[in-house]
Amino acid sequence: MSKSIEVKAADNVRILAAAMVEKANSGHPGGAMGGADFVNILYSEFLNYDPSDMTWANRDRFFLDPGHMSPMLYGILSLAGFYSMEDVANFRQWGSVTPGHPEVDVERGVENTSGPLGQGHVMAVGAAIAERFLVARFGEWMAHKTYTFISDGGIQEEISQGAGRIAGHLGLSNLIMFYDSNDIQLSTETDEVTTEDTEMKYKAWGWNVVTIAGNDADAIRKALKNAQEETEKPTLIIGKTIMGKGAITEDGANFERQCSTHGQPLSGAGASFAKTIANLGGDPENPFVIFDDVKEYYEKRKAALIEAAAAKKAEQAKWEAANPELAAKLKAFFSNEIPEIDYSKIEQKAGIATRGASATVLSVFAKEVENMIVSSADLSNSDKTDGFLKNTSSFKKGDFRGQFLQAGVCELTMAVIMNGMALHGGVIPACGTFFVFSDYQKPAARLAALQELPVKYIWTHDAFRVGEDGPTHQPVEQEAQIRLLEKLQNHSHKNSMLVLRPADGNETTVAWKMAMENTDTPTALILSRQGIKDVTTYETAQGATKGAYILQDCEGTPDVILLASGSEVSTLVDGAELLAKDGVKSRIVSVPSEGLFRTQSAEYQKEVLPAGVTKFGLTAGLPVTLEGLVGMDGKVFGLGSFGFSAPAGVLDVKLGYTGENVYNQVKELLA
Amino acid sequence: MSKSIEVKAADNVRILAAAMVEKANSGHPGGAMGGADFVNILYSEFLNYDPSDMTWANRDRFFLDPGHMSPMLYGILSLAGFYSMEDVANFRQWGSVTPGHPEVDVERGVENTSGPLGQGHVMAVGAAIAERFLVARFGEWMAHKTYTFISDGGIQEEISQGAGRIAGHLGLSNLIMFYDSNDIQLSTETDEVTTEDTEMKYKAWGWNVVTIAGNDADAIRKALKNAQEETEKPTLIIGKTIMGKGAITEDGANFERQCSTHGQPLSGAGASFAKTIANLGGDPENPFVIFDDVKEYYEKRKAALIEAAAAKKAEQAKWEAANPELAAKLKAFFSNEIPEIDYSKIEQKAGIATRGASATVLSVFAKEVENMIVSSADLSNSDKTDGFLKNTSSFKKGDFRGQFLQAGVCELTMAVIMNGMALHGGVIPACGTFFVFSDYQKPAARLAALQELPVKYIWTHDAFRVGEDGPTHQPVEQEAQIRLLEKLQNHSHKNSMLVLRPADGNETTVAWKMAMENTDTPTALILSRQGIKDVTTYETAQGATKGAYILQDCEGTPDVILLASGSEVSTLVDGAELLAKDGVKSRIVSVPSEGLFRTQSAEYQKEVLPAGVTKFGLTAGLPVTLEGLVGMDGKVFGLGSFGFSAPAGVLDVKLGYTGENVYNQVKELLA
Structure with missing residues (x-):
């Protein structure tokens, strides 16, 4: 019996993944081999993008959560034409385009940096919100889906609580998450650490949930179709997959579902690399190959994608012609352009707290920066993001006309959602909480810094002058801590974050101007709870x-x-x-x-x-x-x-x- | 109709809470007023402790999660006799024993420092695990319950995912959590940010869940009784409570369920302080009073508690006489004594990675330190805590004979659980993960430092030499970051953390010795992934x-x-x-x-x-x-x-x- 093309393509991804890790002698083959069937169906039949224009704003997004499954991503993207066999053979090597964990590289189809488990799927939530925000302004014609792929680790990460709640609450039906449930994690089998009913948990959050055989192409196809038709809820597809699918030993015995294949080359794990490659239809001596029929299959897909995108773009051109003002606005949103704001006209009350001064500026932004999205982790009336909120409204299920996300109490989730919004593009995300809770957000701030995302952090209650709330709420080490990211350079050789602690109301105005103009890195504003005597004018504060x-x-x-x-x-x-x-x-x-x-x-x-x-x-x-x-x-x-x-x-x-x-x-x- | 004593006592707590915030002109009265009925029933009928010996090891524990509800805690503890009226009148003042958020003070009945939402109930999970660990060694005679009180914010915090999963997975039926569900949070009503089915979510995690009217004494009593009888699962009591219960306006109109009473004095929120106090049966001119019958009621409870504890202690004395060796061990466990270990005899292999050297030491601890509990967030085979695990076994539901907690992927939850174990006492907690993920644990490490808990952090993969995993996994700023806690002093005027990055295998042995001997503060060990040429002997490494x-x-x-x-x-x-x-x-x-x-x-x-x-x-x-x-x-x-x-x-x-x-x-x- 000859293999179907979808099995062959998935096997091709498995071969490449196993070979990458084997050659690098480092990495995670097992999960990649198990998830290959899903990504193959997704990329060959569902994911809409323009291979000739990878930054196309209206493309579907795919966010990988378990970054250690990079061989799967590089594998499928090499089938799709974005990595050469040399690229994948250089996996995890100095200067290669295939680092151990994916680093955002939109031109090659990598939408996000991943690695710290959990953050990838939360960035997807952020992207899905940004999409709804834009669709609310420009129309359903530009709607797209956001797909994300999560593993057992991501499901366990605390942050999944924030993402599950928010995506369900907002009814993000444009969000489709595949859970690669293979019952194995790095140290143990999954049942050693969890017995939760994940399906029930996501249903409790208001998700549409379906459980399927995760290596079955038909089941995947059907689940994705159903997910695309869902209009009320985000969808979770729980795919029961086989870790290390296709792995065999020297004797030809099955070596699937082995914990050992999670984090080391097949040969180190106890399988036979050569036999496994052969078992999957590859050449152990020369595994870095895309099969001819798979290549042809993906070339057809590529042509179809370009054609479909062209049709979409023609539709867009018509819309633009009919809506020139909206079209100009849409273009501006995606160009990193900021509306001209005369900051010198912003009047700050004498002796204002800098959090209050921030609110003054935010109230102007709410009127003039139409693509700014501000969020607060249940502190809008304290961190004074309500200065923004008073001139707009909060997102609700089915209603994204406002510009404010009431995130609830989830500082980390909120910050990661901001990263996802920034990655999506078209919006300017900012979020507020108490400065002491920047501790919770550090993992997200670090990924914002690494990904060079212009997220704005509004951190108020900046010192012991928080007062009565006491030591749990009084930052002491936090300023030195976050300024370490000013000392750390990103890969573009810039300070990886701009951290501003303004001295009074006018300096706060200037700080906000600097934050808005900094489109290269995240910016932090560290603001006081208490009123401060003015020490500058707008001019001197320059x-x-x-x-x-x-x-x-x-x-x-x-x-x-x-x-x-x-x-x-x-x-x-x-x-x-x-x-x-x-x-x-x-x-x-x-x-x-x-x-x-x-x-x-x-x-x-x-x-x-x-x-x-x-x-x-x-x-x-x-x-x-x-x-x-x-x-x-x-x-x-x-x-x-x-x-x-x-x-x-x-x-x-x-x-x-x-x-x-x-x-x-x-x-x-x-x- | 005269009020029942339980209503009168709860009203007394409400009066004190409202008065504390009013006098301080700072704090959170609404939630405290809503939760008063629960804590009153808990303290007057269920919570077992010895008022004459507050550090009694076998007492029930009560962990408050929403620290901003401190007025409720101080209120109930003043009824129980641990705070004077002067103490509560000095709420949130310099030098008072009633800081804005509770700071651990076991002699006065405060089991944990709280404030950063979510951490309190996770510390309770840690305490409940420690209890099961001790009971597995010494017998059910010393079993006790661990109660915890959570609010909407804690339920939303990401960390609830880790606690919910782990407590359910381990079947911690000794853990009883009251969820003060009043539908209101700081910035908004709760339904603006969440529509999850919390009951269903906790059931998905394997909890026993019941929903009750949270201000109804009988319902609370019945729910607590049922929870005490549960033997398989942790219990969540969802109490639908009334924020600001009893609050009225100047006109006598009802002012309950108002978001404004969450975070400010009643008078600032729009209620009448005087009318509310009168409405609750108090004297607005002199609200800091415990009613005579309430005093009597709590004095009776106190006498009964002392008597019950004496009976328990008599039982313990009998057990001690019959089991002198176990008794000596139990005493040693709770005394901070560490077994004599001849570290000079620990042989480190030449050129070993310091994570490997740590494993060598841990393998000795597994045999010699019977009350050490080691945990890993799904990295035991990488962070080399498996050096410990190989000589013991992991906790399982109903089986706490081992000394290892496979926490799953939840770095922050794990670290907070360690804090809870340390607070419980009797055990020496240590946890491992990659150093870069210390970012996730900072909020817990800060509370360990503030609470002066001798938790040990095993942070491996200490630098860019993580290698192929790339920048998401390579710490750069983390060493400078965590050392800020070496520069920050705790309230005992000591460095709030000891941070050790040993140079080779022998220095690692010495570092572990120092970590074990440091019972005053947390200790961090920062360890290498790669082998290191030896540069010391055990003697020079001193x-x-x-x-x-x-x-x-x-x-x-x-x-x-x-x-x-x-x-x-x-x-x-x-x-x-x-x-x-x-x-x-x-x-x-x-x-x-x-x-x-x-x-x-x-x-x-x-x-x-x-x-x-x-x-x-x-x-x-x-x-x-x-x-x-x-x-x-x-x-x-x-x-x-x-x-x-x-x-x-x-x-x-x-x-x-x-x-x-x-x-x-x-x-x-x-x-």
């Missing part, structure tokens, strides 16, 4: 664009340079006044971003912070937050311990964040 | 106990001091050899913990790292990881960007982690 600048200076060489970020700058101003009365000449430098300052010319850096002049840094974070700038020239007064529950004003005094203490500290330093 | 030490020295004053931690130390040794051939005299300092080194005498610090001598630091992390020690005296060679997918040996060369490059860098520095 210095923030250099990362650090002289906010207030003295005649001649200063006796001391005082530096800080955020609300500590105003405390320095108080201190400087007391020092001046005492004849001490000081300069005040506001440092909203050390990372950005470090990218300025050496000359500018020296001008602002000349070596040899005594420096005093004030931070509500750990002293290390400013020690890099103060160096050996002085000292940093910071907080060295967890905070305490008490009113903010009391803490200022108890912990030494007053002009008087600045005066005392500096006098001691200069003595 | 220097690690000082945080940093001279590993290799020269005659006279060195031309350069080379410093590093982890596997970079051996690279320095290679470099020093090349330098020596060139006549350059060098000293090598191994720095497994900068934080610990900083606690040594100034004299010792100066002896090891004298000022004025040129220093060269080598780190596979960001340069900032060592910049604090190198200062202005030299330079740090570190990794400034995300890593790359390629074999580790290739990366060493490409990125400059070779003896040759050390030689070149130092020559340039000295030139």
